[in-house]
Amino acid sequence: MMKILNIISSPIHEASASTKLGNAIVHKLQGKYPNSTVTVRNLTKQTLPHLEEIQMRSFFTADENRTPEQKEALKLSDEVVNEVMNADIIVINVPMYNFGISSTLKVWIDHLIRKDVTFKHSASGAQGMLNDKKVYLAISSGGIYSEGPRKHLDYTENYLRSVLDFIGITDVTVFRIEAQSKPDLKEEFAAKAMESISI
Numbered sequence: 796m797m798k799i800l801n802i803i804s805s806p807i808h809e810a811s812a813s814t815k816l817g818n819a820i821v822h823k824l825q826g827k828y829p830n831s832t833v834t835v836r837n838l839t840k841q842t843l844p845h846l847e848e849i850q851m852r853s854f855f856t857a858d859e860n861r862t863p864e865q866k867e868a869l870k871l872s873d874e875v876v877n878e879v880m881n882a883d884i885i886v887i888n889v890p891m892y893n894f895g896i897s898s899t900l901k902v903w904i905d906h907l908i909r910k911d912v913t914f915k916h917s918a919s920g921a922q923g924m925l926n927d928k929k930v931y932l933a934i935s936s937g938g939i940y941s942e943g944p945r946k947h948l949d950y951t952e953n954y955l956r957s958v959l960d961f962i963g964i965t966d967v968t969v970f971r972i973e974a975q976s977k978p979d980l981k982e983e984f985a986a987k988a989m990e991s992i993s994i
């Protein structure tokens with residue numbers, strides 16, 4: 796039985812291209828693993844706060860030395876971390892905003908990446924602690940970045956691969972739904988994206 800976690804970060808619900816692509820990936824995974832469970836974290840409905848001083852101090856304080864307030868301040872981060880730790884497969888829906896990821900998704904990452912929880916320092920440098928997980932990225936964009944003159948402007952895929960690698964997740968597959976701001980190409984690229992999903 797596979798435990799699938801789906802991260803939604805577009806606020807436009809059923810009109811969202813990244814959500815449509817993410818849903819299609821989850822659907823294929825359910826076909827492949829019939830008894831799988833799906834947990835959804837919708838970052839636009841359960842908005843995570845930016846990290847403040849109390850989280851910073853708590854992140855870098857050993858658990859036995861944390862004040863009750865610091866422990867309380869970690870609750871949301873603990874939830875985010877536990878959800879990822881409990882999942883075998885994580886499908887992250889990624890709308891491209893200003894060449895990168897949305898701030899809602901960035902805040903989720905800030906809550907997820909924690910010293911001695913999801914990465915640790917070792918003699919050979921930082922070491923990720925979340926191994927044996929598979930991630931699918933469902934990236935949507937208004938333009939085309941998989942090839943052509945705008946390829947170098949994409950800060951979604953490399954950034955996400957880097958942060959996931961930092962916490963030990965190296966098995967990452969990317970599917971893209973592109974040209975969503977181009978009325979003449981939008982449908983064609985949407986169909987192409989759905990057909991491209993191989994699990």
Ligand SMILES: Cc1cc2nc3c(=O)[nH]c(=O)nc-3n(C[C@H](O)[C@H](O)[C@H](O)COP(=O)(O)O)c2cc1C
Pocket residue numbers: 805806807810811812813814889890891892893894895935936937938939975976
């Ligand atoms: C605030 C904002 C910024 C955007 N920035 C870009 C961009 O830099 N490049 C691009 O190709 N599309 C950009 N778009 C278009 C979105 O990537 C596109 O509409 C995509 O389908 C959004 O994902 P969603 O449909 O899942 O919400 C932007 C859209 C918004 C709302």
